[in-house]
Amino acid sequence: MAVTATLADRLVARYLAATPKSRAYHERAVQALTGGTTRTTVFFDPYPPCVERGQGATVWDLDGTPRIDFLNNYTSLILGHAHPVVVEAVRWAAERGSAFAAPTENELRLAELIKARVPAVERLRFTNSGTEATMFALRCARAVTGRPLVAKFEGGYHGTHDYAASPAGVGIPDEVKALVLDLPFNDADGTERLLAQHRDRVAAVIIEPVQGAGGVIPADRAFLQRLRDLTRAWGMVLIFDEIISFRIAPGGAQEYYGIQPDLTTFGKIIGGGFPVAAVGGREEVMAAMDQRRGSGYIAHGGTFNGNPVGTAAGIATLELLTPDVYQRLNALGERVRMGLGDLFERRGVPASVTGIGSLFNIHATRAPIHDSRAVQRGDAAYLRALMLGLLLEGFWLAPRGMGCISTPMDEGTVDALVDATERVLDELTA
Ligand SMILES: Cc1ncc(COP(=O)(O)O)c(C=O)c1O
Incomplete structure (x- = not known):
């Protein structure tokens, strides 16, 4: 189930083709900002999309491509963007x-x-x-x-x-x-x-x-x-x-x-x-x-x-953020964990999900996860391919697989992530 170099290259090539303005931005940015960003965690290879704006659960990059934002500035935007x-x-x-x-x-x-x-x-x-x-x-x-x-x-x-x-x-x-x-x-x-x-x-x-x-x-x-x-x-x-x-x-x-x-x-x-x-x-x-x-x-x-x-x-x-809102967010969190967990199980792929409340994390391992050592033993190339595939499908998570729910999301948003993940798995197993 390993991701071949050819498959990884194909995903990167698709990403480069889909993000020309972010690439031009990055080339300019490295001349002024060390490494082209001002925060270690927003970078991933070859470069992250440069965001033009966000509204609700969606962010648009400089090329005008919308993506559902499951990252929410690393979990901080619980009401989504620009509430x-x-x-x-x-x-x-x-x-x-x-x-x-x-x-x-x-x-x-x-x-x-x-x-x-x-x-x-x-x-x-x-x-x-x-x-x-x-x-x-x-x-x-x-x-x-x-x-x-x-x-x-x-x-x-x-x-x-x-x-x-x-x-x-x-x-x-x-x-x-x-x-x-x-x-x-x-x-x-x-x-x-x-x-x-x-x-x-x-x-x-x-x-x-x-x-x-x-x-x-x-x-x-x-x-x-x-x-x-x-x-x-x-x-x-x-x-x-x-x-x-x-x-x-x-x-x-x-x-x-x-x-x-x-x-x-x-x-x-x-x-x-x-x-x-x-x-x-x-x-x-x-x-x-x-x-x-x-x-x-x-x-x-x-x-x-x-x-x-x-x-x-x-x-x-x-x-x-009233108690009802937490209940709703956490139920959506549970739905995404169940949906992705079932999917990985059904497809027999080397991936699993952890989390609690409105937080979740996809891992490229089936081993039980009680500490970060288990996470690090996962297949980094597989996770990278999965995350890049999801980005190409219009879903933004942390490169390390972390995601969270924001209030503008609903069951449809969560189910769409699970469906998109299945399409990425199809590509990774083809
Ligand atoms: C648990 C935890 N503690 C501390 C920090 C540091 O916070 P800040 O990035 O605002 O400095 C973070 C940031 O992600 C965090 O997740």
Whole structure:
């Protein structure tokens, strides 16, 4: 069932023929933007389509080709593109001034909306990116525990700062890498063993309750509960990175699992399509950032933190996301997982689907997936061919197979993806 070089070349040739304007854009872009993009994850070989605009569930590239967007800016656009209520909220806010060196009502309203959904959040602070949110979460943990180490999980993604990008990252000093422990995801015994070796030196354990970049892999409930119990017993701050998983329930994955962390990081959907993220949690931990202490607090700058335009988009988005909406999104998520899973089974191809709520990920393997190692053992060439084939069919997913549902989608949209996948499989098996 391997993808031959000829077949891969044929798909690339079709892609090149379908995207001449994106190709011209890319040739121009590499002269100004390193690698032709300004974000590692949007690139794939030979070049990504350059987007002209998006509306609802559809994006159009420079050649005028529409595609159904199952990527939604890596899960952040839960209402799809340019939702009229969000656009109006942003226009209203921008007309009143886009940023001030002062508090505004909007940041507080968004904070209160998040607090109302997430009981574990007693206090929070806004940042402009998830990277900053996880960076400040780890720093708060170090400040309150006085311990140097942070622990995270293999396959986890927490952004691009030095601690998040360790141990594999390039350009990070060994001294920093030595402060980061890598734990085995979904392996409670292995995690306990490693943590026990450093139990008096670990400030924080950060985990995505549903690994996103690692392959949309939900944590096992018992594993997550053990982690909660261990970290509590050993005085470590448990951080749930819900930057992706906050979309699975009104109160995020912590509501779904019924487990409360000490700190939570948020991003993506809370900004309604704008760069808004947050770190929040127990008052005594968040107090590390309280400047009213006069000294010994974590300085938390950020020129655009909590700006009224981004937070207006976030407020409009969260207000539209009622419990019924989550139910509908999650039912569509289940439909796409079932549809694709059945298809792969029926066709006997080396592919499977993981996911939860409105999130899913296609993998080029039939092996059970409990951690990102299983994902990495998949057939990369097969996945690439499948994703390129889907792009040519008019469906946009992450090159690594990740997708998600947005509110403008319905059963027809989801079924169309499954049908398109079948056509791609026909091509790959021909
Ligand atoms: C779980 C998780 N944490 C952190 C981040 C980093 O967020 P940002 O890209 O806003 O810096 C991401 C981004 O995809 C993420 O998925």
